Amino acid sequence: MPGAEEFTGEIVVASRIVDYLSSGLYESPAASLKELINNSYDADANRVDVFVKPDADRIIIEDDGTGMDRGEFIKHFSRISESHKRAVSEYTPSGRPKIGKIGIGFIAANEICDVMEIVSTKPGRNQLLQVEINFDLMRQAPDLRQRGDTDLAKAHYRGRVGEAEPRRHFTQVFLKKVRGEARSILAGAGSTPYASGEKSLYGLKPESVCQELKDDKLRSWSEFDAYSKNRLEIALNVPVRYHENWLPSHLREEVLDFEKHVADLSFAVFLDGSELRKPTVFNPDGEALISRFDFQGEHVAARGYFYAQHGAIRPQELQGVLLRIRNAALGGYDSSFLGFNPSIGPLFQTWISGEIWADDRLEDAMNIDRRTLRSAHPAYVELQDALHKHLAKLISRVRTEIYGSKSRARAKQRAERVEQDIVEVSSDEVARRAPSAAEEMRGSWADAASDEKLRKKVLRKFTVAEVYGLVTAAAEGVLSEEELERLLERLTDQLLR
Amino acid sequence: MSNLHRPVDQAMAELRPEKMAIRHLWVDEVRRVVEEYPNSEVPWYLTLSGGEGQDIQLLIEEGLISTTEVDSIAQEDQHRIVAVERNSRAIADLQRRFAGLWIKEADFQNLVRGEGQFSWPQGEDYDVCRARVVNLDLNTPLKGRRDEGRIVFPVLEWIRKLCQVHSRPPRTDWTLLLTLHGEAVWPEEVNEWTQGFLLDNMGREPYFAESCRAFLGKELCAIVTQDDGTDWTELEREVQQRLIMVMVPKIISQLVHNQGWRVRTQRNLAYGGGDVAGMTTWVLEFTSDEDAVATPDSLYRAALRDILEHAGVVDEDGTIHQHDWPDEGG
Numbered sequence: 001m002p003g004a005e006e007f008t009g010e011i012v013v014a015s016r017i018v019d020y021l022s023s024g025l026y027e028s029p030a031a032s033l034k035e036l037i038n039n040s041y042d043a044d045a046n047r048v049d050v051f052v053k054p055d056a057d058r059i060i061i062e063d064d065g066t067g068m069d070r071g072e073f074i075k076h077f078s079r080i081s082e083s084h085k086r087a088v089s090e091y092t093p094s095g096r097p098k099i100g101k102i103g104i105g106f107i108a109a110n111e112i113c114d115v116m117e118i119v120s121t122k123p124g125r126n127q128l129l130q131v132e133i134n135f136d137l138m139r140q141a142p143d144l145r146q147r148g149d150t151d152l153a154k155a156h157y158r159g160r161v162g163e164a165e166p167r168r169h170f171t172q173v174f175l176k177k178v179r180g181e182a183r184s185i186l187a188g189a190g191s192t193p194y195a196s197g198e199k200s201l202y203g204l205k206p207e208s209v210c211q212e213l214k215d216d217k218l219r220s221w222s223e224f225d226a227y228s229k230n231r232l233e234i235a236l237n238v239p240v241r242y243h244e245n246w247l248p249s250h251l252r253e254e255v256l257d258f259e260k261h262v263a264d265l266s267f268a269v270f271l272d273g274s275e276l277r278k279p280t281v282f283n284p285d286g287e288a289l290i291s292r293f294d295f296q297g298e299h300v301a302a303r304g305y306f307y308a309q310h311g312a313i314r315p316q317e318l319q320g321v322l323l324r325i326r327n328a329a330l331g332g333y334d335s336s337f338l339g340f341n342p343s344i345g346p347l348f349q350t351w352i353s354g355e356i357w358a359d360d361r362l363e364d365a366m367n368i369d370r371r372t373l374r375s376a377h378p379a380y381v382e383l384q385d386a387l388h389k390h391l392a393k394l395i396s397r398v399r400t401e402i403y404g405s406k407s408r409a410r411a412k413q414r415a416e417r418v419e420q421d422i423v424e425v426s427s428d429e430v431a432r433r434a435p436s437a438a439e440e441m442r443g444s445w446a447d448a449a450s451d452e453k454l455r456k457k458v459l460r461k462f463t464v465a466e467v468y469g470l471v472t473a474a475a476e477g478v479l480s481e482e483e484l485e486r487l488l489e490r491l492t493d494q495l496l497r
Numbered sequence: 498m499s500n501l502h503r504p505v506d507q508a509m510a511e512l513r514p515e516k517m518a519i520r521h522l523w524v525d526e527v528r529r530v531v532e533e534y535p536n537s538e539v540p541w542y543l544t545l546s547g548g549e550g551q552d553i554q555l556l557i558e559e560g561l562i563s564t565t566e567v568d569s570i571a572q573e574d575q576h577r578i579v580a581v582e583r584n585s586r587a588i589a590d591l592q593r594r595f596a597g598l599w600i601k602e603a604d605f606q607n608l609v610r611g612e613g614q615f616s617w618p619q620g621e622d623y624d625v626c627r628a629r630v631v632n633l634d635l636n637t638p639l640k641g642r643r644d645e646g647r648i649v650f651p652v653l654e655w656i657r658k659l660c661q662v663h664s665r666p667p668r669t670d671w672t673l674l675l676t677l678h679g680e681a682v683w684p685e686e687v688n689e690w691t692q693g694f695l696l697d698n699m700g701r702e703p704y705f706a707e708s709c710r711a712f713l714g715k716e717l718c719a720i721v722t723q724d725d726g727t728d729w730t731e732l733e734r735e736v737q738q739r740l741i742m743v744m745v746p747k748i749i750s751q752l753v754h755n756q757g758w759r760v761r762t763q764r765n766l767a768y769g770g771g772d773v774a775g776m777t778t779w780v781l782e783f784t785s786d787e788d789a790v791a792t793p794d795s796l797y798r799a800a801l802r803d804i805l806e807h808a809g810v811v812d813e814d815g816t817i818h819q820h821d822w823p824d825e826g827g
Contacts, residue, residue: 051589053597054575060589117585172589176602202572203565203597273569273596 004160007070011077011107011133012151029182030230031371034237035108036061036173038099038328041239041267043067043171044092048269052227053202056186059113059175066093067122067169070129070161077133077157090360096265097326097360099239107154110135112186114177121164128164133157188227201228206277210243213315214283221279221317232317235276239267239327243277247290247307251282254290255305258355265327280318280355284309287402291394293356295386300379304356306390308398310406312350321354321387323373325363331371338384339375340391348395358383411459415449418458422448464495512551514815515768519676519778522764523632524555526672526780530629531561539669542578543628545605545635548590550580552632553598569596579625581605601625605633605655609662612644612654617661626662630672638678639741641687648690650748652677657752660783664756668785672763677745679738679767679775681729688727691744695721698747698801705801712805712820713739734775738767741777742808749781750800759786760800768811 033050040048043065051060068076091097109116116133135155137145145153178186188200201209201224212218221229241263247255262278269276282288288309295302306321313319320333335349336342358379365377373380422445431438448458462470471491475484530541541561546552556562562578563571570578575597582588583604591600601608601622609626610616618626633652641650656673663669683691699706699721710718717736720727729737746762753760764780786796808820 049593051592051596053569054572054599058588058600058602060592062589062593119585172585174585174588200572203567203569205566208566273565273567275567 004162006158006160007074008158009074009078009156010137010147010153011155011157012147012153028230028233029112029186030233032108032111033059033061033186033230034234034328035100035370037234037238037269040065040171041096041265041328042092042098042100044094044096045171046266046268048267049273050269050271052186053272054187056178056183059178059186061173061175063171064169065171067120067125067171068118068129069120069122069125069127070159073118073120073129073131073159099326099328109133109173109175110138110155112178112182113175114179115175117174117176118171119174120171121169123169124166125169126164126166128162129159130162131157131159185226186230188225188230198225199223199228200225201231202272202274204274206243206275209274209277209279210245210281213243213279213281216283216285216314218315220315223315231271231274231276232279233332234271235269235279236317236322236332237329238269238276239265240269240276240278243281246278246281248282248284248288251288251290251307254292258305258357261357262327280322280353282307282309282313282318282353284311286310287405289398289401291390291397293354293387293390295383295390297382297386298378299382300358300361302356302358302362302383302386304354306352306354306394308348308352308394308402310351310402313353316350318353319350320352321356323362324355324357325366326360327357328370330366330373337391338380338387340388344392344395348391348398351398352391352394354387356383356387411455412449415455415458419445419448422458467491467495513773513813515811515813518811518815518817519766519768520552520555522780523552523630523674524559524561526630526674527556527561528559530672534629537577537629538667539624540577540579540599540628542630542632543625544578544580544632545582546580546591546632547582548584548587550591550594550598552634553578553580553591553595557595565597567596570598572597575599579628581608581625583607606651609655609658612649612651617658623662626659627669628671629669630674631659632674634674634676636678638680638682639745641683641690643684643686648687653745653748653752656749660753660756660758663783664758668757670782670784673749673779673781673783675745675781676776676778677741679734679741679769679777681732681737681740681744683729685728688729691729692721692727694748695743702798702801705798705804708802708805709743712808713743734770735767738770738775738777742767742779743804745777746779746781746804747801750797750804753783754794754797754800757786759784759796762800762804763807765804765808766811766817767809 037048037050040061040063043063045063045065048061048063051062089098114135116135118129118131118133120129121127133155134157137153137155142152147153188202199212201212204212221232224232239262242259246252252259286309288307291306291308293302293304293306304324307313318333320335321337322333323330333353337349337352337354340349362373362379362383365373365380367374375381375384423442426438426441430441445454445458448454468488468491471487472484475487479487527542530537534541542556544550544552553562556578557564562574565571576599579599579601580591581601581603582591583602585602588600588602591598603622603625606612608622609618610622617623633655635652637652639650639652641648643649652675656675659671659673663671681691695709699709713721714736717732717740720732729740732740742765746760746765750760761782761784762779763782764778766778767775768778769776788796805820810818810820812818
């Protein structure tokens with residue numbers, strides 16, 4: 001590029017996080033991609049395109065955010081862990097609370113590739129920043145990378161500033177020389193440790209993805225190929241919208257405010273042209289309910305919802321509680337519900353799924369991996385306690401409203417059958433001898449199935465002794481002693497048959 | 498890091514009728530290959546499409562490459578087509594237009610390991626270079642230079658290497674779609690070599706010599722046969738185009754004739770000129786011939802015969818006109 005202004009430099013990290021960065025901070029390649037997507041969110045992007053297919057040998061993350069100039073690049077990258085991301089404000093210019101904190105998101109890329117290229121331009125500026133970051137330094141021994149007393153070199157970069165169209169603003173991140181294992185996982189080969197399935201969500205519209213997730217036969221995301229499983233994990237984490245029909249409409253009405261909150265963020269992510277939506281999709285086969293959670297504590301505040309249904313929630317990845325801070329999820333659903341009483345937990349943990357948005361005070365409890373929390377932190381302890389109390393009440397409600405209603409339905413069915421039997425007996429046996437009595441019998445037990453009090457009576461079970469007692473009591477004043485004797489003899493014969 | 502804005506992408510984006518006509522010729526070739534080799538182990542199509550990828554778009558519109566609900570390339574066709582591109586921005590453009598497209602990030606020259614005689618693409622690069630149809634749509638003239646005592650035309654050396662790559666077992670018949678500027682702008686030593694090359698070949702194959710006289714015209718043939726060398730750039734642009742139309746398939750035939758390939762020039766066309774660059778384009782079929790290794794010279798002569806048989810011009814409306822041969826010329 002003629003006349004381009006070139007610059008070079010070195011990226012260093014403060015040693016306190018070096019261990020994390022050098023020993024696999026992120027659990028999977030998808031986790032590294034999530035960090036980069038959340039960076040785009042922090043740059044006020046409305047749309048992010050991620051291109052992985054067909055082979056993930058080069059991955060592109062492109063957004064329409066506010067971009068970055070040379071000065072910002074150097075400020076953010078020169079000393080990782082002392083990022084200035086929130087130095088000016090906790091919020092982006094459009095009002096989004098920033099997800100990133102210490103600026104390791106970009107460096108997440110070193111987990112999956114050897115070279116990262118950034119091309120970026122800011123609104124109204126005609127400067128185009130182009131930087132190539134080479135992570136080969138971090139493959140070297142620490143003593144060769146030592147810079148001063150506290151810093152370790154992480155990578156080196158080569159950049160230049162050229163001309164750009166002032167009307168456009170964007171950031172393109174190219175991950176190059178993607179490592180072998182990451183390639184196979186991200187591109188979706190079936191035989192990876194992360195998934196074994198043959199089904200793929202590649203190239204599907206959101207409505208088709210939603211249908212796939214609602215499939216009764218789908219038990220786990222692992223039934224999809226690795227590409228699709230990564231897609232679902234990313235979509236769960238980043239602040240994208242819900243599917244249109246993620247809940248039955250009568251339940252959806254109860255959480256519309258959460259749905260609107262996410263939609264109002266106006267953040268869309270497309271993976272290979274296919275829009276990501278939250279993979280939180282429930283398809284109850286019977287009774288289901290929503291319980292809202294709203295907690296204002298001394299150390300933390302949080303709100304969200306719990307969904308419960310009759311029978312296990314599928315796919316199983318949705319069982320548990322998902323915590324969100326600043327709209328980004330901490331890992332996946334925690335099926336232990338933050339360590340809920342293990343003697344009760346197994347009873348309910350498969351039929352409840354919750355999503356909780358906690359306020360910034362919980363962020364202090366978050367570990368650097370952005371997926372775990374420090375369990376002794378006051379904010380965590382307080383939230384854990386509040387959640388467990390809520391869960392205890394919810395379980396009780398679920399037993400009554402969902403499982404209780406199931407047993408009532410079964411009782412009604414039994415009562416209907418007994419009612420039918422009474423009609424048959426009265427018509428066949430009784431009507432021949434005492435037509436008016438038969439009619440009275442039918443009248444007395446009519447509506448036995450629908451009337452709750454009568455239902456209990458019609459379903460009562462009697463011992464032989466109770467039958468003798470009932471007959472004797474009924475004969476009192478109606479039959480003589482001799483007639484009662486003969487009746488009881490014949491009753492005994494009948495009961496002995 | 499590569500340049501950010503390139504004229505080649507603008508050139509690719511142009512929807513000139515003559516270029517569209519040529520793109521449809523390309524599609525016809527790919528369609529033939531798809532029908533003939535539906536389960537081909539090697540890709541159907543390799544292209545240097547630039548960021549616009551208009552040829553790829555045409556293949557999709559014609560139903561030769563299938564797409565998904567969201568218009569990305571369908572999984573089953575992702576390795577049927579490969580685009581070679583070195584510019585990051587163009588790669589991003591291509592990927593945005595055709596999500597799921599297989600893009601090899603490389604300079605084609607580096608992909609085939611340059612012009613050296615003893616270096617070939619290896620590993621994944623080797624796989625990329627083997628395709629049933631290879632489209633080298635180059636926005637450049639045919640450059641020539643002296644290298645280690647011999648005259649080398651780098652683009653044509655790449656094609657020699659592609660032939661070698663396709664020769665390896667399992668040997669794969671393939672088609673080359675080649676487009677170059679129709680200019681003969683070379684250093685003096687290349688001019689001299691060109692003159693000698695034409696003279697030699699006209700002497701070897703009378704039919705070719707006759708065709709050349711009829712196609713290039715008496716004036717140009719007289720220049721070829723004169724003793725005191727020549728500067729082709731002094732010729733009119735249309736005549737330069739014709740010279741390139743003769744030279745390129747001939748040199749290719751010579752470079753590969755001893756590798757067992759029968760080379761058929763299916764199309765040999767000129768287009769452009771006026772306000773836009775004069776261009777030349779070819780469709781060359783490379784077919785494996787069992788007898789070729791034993792009789793390379795007869796194959797070469799056969800190749801020379803059909804070089805000009807399908808010569809013609811694409812006019813501004815996109816109509817293809819075959820060359821109007823005089824009765825005595827063929």
